[in-house]
Amino acid sequence: MALTAWAAAVVVYMAAHAADTGFSMFWVFGLAFGFVLQRARFCFASAFRDIFLMGHSRNMRGLLLGLAVASVGFGLVMSQQVPMTSLGVYPPSANVLPLGIHTGLGGLLFGMGMVLAGGCVSGSIYRMGEGYVASWVAFAGVMGGLLVSAYTWNWWWDIHIADAPRIWLPHWIGHPGALLVTLLALAGVYVWVLSIEHRAGIVVPPLSRSHSQPESVSDDLRSVAHSLFVKAWPVLPAGAVLGGLNVLLFTAQEPWGFTGEVSRWSVGMASLVNAAPGPLAGVEELPGCVLVPSDGLFFNHMLFLVCGMLFGSFAAALGAGEFKLRVPRRTVRYAQSLGGGVLMGYGAGIAMGCTIGALFSAIPSLAVNGWVFGAFLALGAWLGTQMIQRIE
Amino acid sequence: MTKTPEASVKTLDVRGEICPYPMMRTVSALKKLQGDERALEVVTDHPPALQTIPTQAARLGFRTEVEEKGASEWLIVLTRIEGEDGA
Numbered sequence: 025m026a027l028t029a030w031a032a033a034v035v036v037y038m039a040a041h042a043a044d045t046g047f048s049m050f051w052v053f054g055l056a057f058g059f060v061l062q063r064a065r066f067c068f069a070s071a072f073r074d075i076f077l078m079g080h081s082r083n084m085r086g087l088l089l090g091l092a093v094a095s096v097g098f099g100l101v102m103s104q105q106v107p108m109t110s111l112g113v114y115p116p117s118a119n120v121l122p123l124g125i126h127t128g129l130g131g132l133l134f135g136m137g138m139v140l141a142g143g144c145v146s147g148s149i150y151r152m153g154e155g156y157v158a159s160w161v162a163f164a165g166v167m168g169g170l171l172v173s174a175y176t177w178n179w180w181w182d183i184h185i186a187d188a189p190r191i192w193l194p195h196w197i198g199h200p201g202a203l204l205v206t207l208l209a210l211a212g213v214y215v216w217v218l219s220i221e222h223r224a225g226i227v228v229p230p231l232s233r234s235h236s237q238p239e240s241v242s243d244d245l246r247s248v249a250h251s252l253f254v255k256a257w258p259v260l261p262a263g264a265v266l267g268g269l270n271v272l273l274f275t276a277q278e279p280w281g282f283t284g285e286v287s288r289w290s291v292g293m294a295s296l297v298n299a300a301p302g303p304l305a306g307v308e309e310l311p312g313c314v315l316v317p318s319d320g321l322f323f324n325h326m327l328f329l330v331c332g333m334l335f336g337s338f339a340a341a342l343g344a345g346e347f348k349l350r351v352p353r354r355t356v357r358y359a360q361s362l363g364g365g366v367l368m369g370y371g372a373g374i375a376m377g378c379t380i381g382a383l384f385s386a387i388p389s390l391a392v393n394g395w396v397f398g399a400f401l402a403l404g405a406w407l408g409t410q411m412i413q414r415i416e
Numbered sequence: 417m418t419k420t421p422e423a424s425v426k427t428l429d430v431r432g433e434i435c436p437y438p439m440m441r442t443v444s445a446l447k448k449l450q451g452d453e454r455a456l457e458v459v460t461d462h463p464p465a466l467q468t469i470p471t472q473a474a475r476l477g478f479r480t481e482v483e484e485k486g487a488s489e490w491l492i493v494l495t496r497i498e499g500e501d502g503a
Contacts, residue, residue, distance in 0.1 A: 142434035228470040348488040
């Protein structure tokens with residue numbers, strides 16, 4: 025089954041490659057991201073939530089390592105793109121976004137939404153591939169929330185975003201200083217989450233089945249394949265791989281992110297029923313996952329990225345024997361998933377990105393907006409944690 | 417897997433649940449166990465629960481054993497560690 029899925033992925037690659045080499049490249053990146061997210065169950069929502077809910081830092085440690093790896097890589101790329109920081113030029117595709125109330129509010133709503141829905145946008149995409157029905161509902165909510173944010177975008181633009189500053193650390197303290205400050209801040213967060221974990225008590229390491237000493241080369245290879253395709257990946261290597269993939273994608277074209285693409289789908293669907301939000305002010309000039317007006321086209325390189333993530337997770341889950349249709353029995357879960365999705369969609373719309381675009385690609389862009397989004401994301405996740413404990 | 421002498425070990429079925437309810441509902445079921453109930457069985461199809469439940473159970477004084485039931489389903493047996501009151 026898994027082999028058939030991978031064979032199908034190769035067929036899509038060849039068809040996409042014939043149409044546009046950008047399509048096939050983004051398809052491969054999508055597959056890789058989806059595969060790693062599923063194999064490590066790399067969930068940004070739980071990275072934040074589990075600190076508050078159970079004093080557990082597993083996913084947060086992976087996230088911090090991924091951010092550190094990506095920061096070094098992005099820092100090197102950006103120092104080539106903008107060697108003279110005193111000129112006030114911005115790196116062309118890095119996620120240095122307008123910073124303001126919309127950043128904080130977007131982070132807050134997104135943080136609440138991801139905990140309510142049990143996964144952020146990337147988390148919902150990989151769980152869709154694993155067969156979680158609630159994640160499909162959450163994704164529909166995200167599409168709805170993005171559309172609502174598109175209706176209010178021009179209002180936000182006029183009163184706030186147009187004049188909001190884009191703060192890029194290398195302008196203030198140079199490339200080495202900006203990277204150093206970022207890495208130190210990540211280390212600071214690491215110490216903080218470890219101290220929370222130690223206060224919470226025992227942490228049981230993942231249960232592992234005992235493996236006998238491999239007796240031959242083929243035995244050894246089988247065991248390596250088992251670790252890669254069947255056993256859950258430890259979170260630290262997964263974080264490092266995701267950070268590294270993000271650097272590769274940034275080097276090839278732009279940082280990892282996809283809510284802009286998902287907004288293109290929402291706006292495109294709305295325009296089918298003549299309910300499109302109309303022209304969106306300023307979006308052409310902004311990097312990151314800013315809303316994308318419908319262009320009337322179906323294919324786009326980013327479509328291959330998002331579909332690749334979904335398919336990569338699906339194939340990974342099949343290979344690990346973890347694919348299963350999971351249907352929630354309690355009606356309230358559908359409401360939670362949909363409502364959480366709408367909050368995430370709206371938050372990602374005004375903050376110009378989700379946990380990926382506005383955080384995982386923004387902090388490595390050495391941009392202050394990534395830190396502000398992250399702080400409010402944590403606050404939102406804390407609020408969300410209070411809410412889910414009151415929902416049976 | 418040790419067989420519990422009691423005829424009825426409570427079973428909690430959290431299949432289909434979204435994250436993190438498999439863990440949360442297990443914790444609240446463990447807290448509701450009576451003093452003479454030594455174990456709880458949890459049926460789940462949520463792989464992350466295999467990492468979160470053992471920690472939360474240990475904090476409440478329970479040992480975890482996981483049995484794979486196939487088709488992405490697991491039976492988690494939580495047994496009270498003797499001589500401990502639970503935290």
